[in-house]
Amino acid sequence: MFSKDNDAHNLLRPELVESLYYMYHITGNEMYQDxxxxxxxxxxxxxxxxxxxxxxxxxxxxxxxxxRNKMESYFLAETLKYFYLLFNPTNLFPFNQWLFNTEAHPLPIYNN
Structure with missing residues (x-):
């Protein structure tokens, strides 16, 4: 995927919401939730x-x-998932116990 300098579309991509999720849970700053x-x-x-x-x-x-009358599957699978996680009052997936793959699926971290 690429964008040109003057692209003005919104494709409902998850990356910004994902970043806000991480920043909120790392810093605790409610500005990211806002x-x-x-x-x-x-x-x-x-x-x-x-x-x-x-x-x-x-x-x-x-x-x-x-x-555009087009909704990509990643909107439901990723963007809305990160919105849910961003606004959840508890951190369901602590960073030291879980990680997310590129499709926002949580995977447990196993320690030996």
Whole structure:
């Protein structure tokens, strides 16, 4: 995947929410949850469709949002999972006991 300098689309990718999850649980700074909540609310407002969610072509004009009518599987499998983990009041997966693979599946760390 690549993007050009002037790309203005939002593909509902998980990487930003994943980063906010890690930063919140490492620092405890609620600012990262606040940012995540703002992103989640924007997804609800601008990308939610009757059938699910849609990536959008241009994020620069909130009065002219054009859905692409396409929701990639990673939105459900990763993006929403990281939102859930970001807002969960307890850390379900302590970093010294779990790690996530590239598809956001939790894997236990076994110590000998």
């Amino acid at each position: 940012w995540g909540w703002n992103i989640f609310q924007s997804f609800e407002k601008y990308t939610r469709q009757d059938e699910g969610y849609s990536s959008i072509s241009d994020v620069r004009n909130k009065d002219d949002v054009r859905p």
